[in-house]
Amino acid sequence: MSPKKPSDSRPVKTLRERAKEMALAAPTEIEGMPTENVQRLVHELQIHQIELELQNEELRKSQLDLAQARDRLSDLYEYAPVGYLTLDRRGTILEANLATAEILGTHRASILGRPLASFMLTDDGDLLYLHLLRVFETGVKHVCDLQLVGRDELPRNVRLESVRWLDEQELPRTRTIMGDIT
Numbered sequence: 001m002s003p004k005k006p007s008d009s010r011p012v013k014t015l016r017e018r019a020k021e022m023a024l025a026a027p028t029e030i031e032g033m034p035t036e037n038v039q040r041l042v043h044e045l046q047i048h049q050i051e052l053e054l055q056n057e058e059l060r061k062s063q064l065d066l067a068q069a070r071d072r073l074s075d076l077y078e079y080a081p082v083g084y085l086t087l088d089r090r091g092t093i094l095e096a097n098l099a100t101a102e103i104l105g106t107h108r109a110s111i112l113g114r115p116l117a118s119f120m121l122t123d124d125g126d127l128l129y130l131h132l133l134r135v136f137e138t139g140v141k142h143v144c145d146l147q148l149v150g151r152d153e154l155p156r157n158v159r160l161e162s163v164r165w166l167d168e169q170e171l172p173r174t175r176t177i178m179g180d181i182t
Contacts, residue, residue, distance in 0.1 A: 015051050015054045015055060015058075016047070016051055018050075018051075018054060019047045019048075019050035019051040019054060020047055022050050077097055078097050078098055079097075079098065079099075080097060080099055081099060082099055082177050082178065082179045082180075083096065083097060083099045083100030083102075083103050083104075083158075083176075083177065083178030083179070083180075084096070084097045084099070084100065084175070084176070084177060084178075085097070085100050085116075085176050085178060086173050086174065086175060086176070087116060087132065087162070087173065087174045087176055088171070088172075088173055088174075089132065089136055089172060090115065091115050091116045091117055091128055091129070091132055092113060092114065092115050092116075093111050093112055093113065093114055093115070093116055094112070094113075094173065095112070096108055096111055096112060099178075100178055103148070103150070103156060103158060103178055103180050104119050104148065104150045104151075105150025105151040105152045105154075106150060106151045116128060117129075119148045119149060119150065120146060120147065120148055120149070121147045121148075121149060121155065123147075124146045124147050124148075127144055127145075127146055128144070128146060128160075130144075131144035131146075131160060131162065132162070132174065135162045135163065135164050135174050136164055136172055136174070139164045140163070141161060141162065141163045142161075142162055142163075143159060143160065143161050143162075144159070144160045144162075145157065145158070145159050145160075145181065146158055146160060155182075156180055156182045157180070157181045157182045158178050158179060158180055158181060158182075159178070159179045159181050160176050160177070160178055161176065161177045161179075162174040162175065162176040162177075163175050163176075
């Protein structure tokens, strides 16, 4: 694998090459060394130490980049113009963004752990059941239109688009987009 090249077309040095250069630039004098082998080992250890310091520096930068990306993604999820929610097989709301709570006309804390069916007109409970059944059995995206009733008691037409996925414990879940189509 060839080293990556920056925009000025010079090859990027490996960490080891950079560490060797830094060690040579600031040699340490060792008095009374009995053999050249010991000096070579000390020099090799210095290179390893510098290499580890460079790797730690790169890891810290990667951690910072990862944290920034996580924060951007979290903002996209939380403030999206559509509802995002995670459901289990029974239709229990496990996760939901702010738009989901707004569509349901309540606070997010009050919807987590509740069945989505508790926000539906009675007739649409069967539609939700069939929607979830298809998603979990087929594993492909499925779309369903339902009518919900939020805290304001006004019916809202929503479209659910769900796909199956496995969570960290390998439990089947849905990732669902809820759009208000009223």
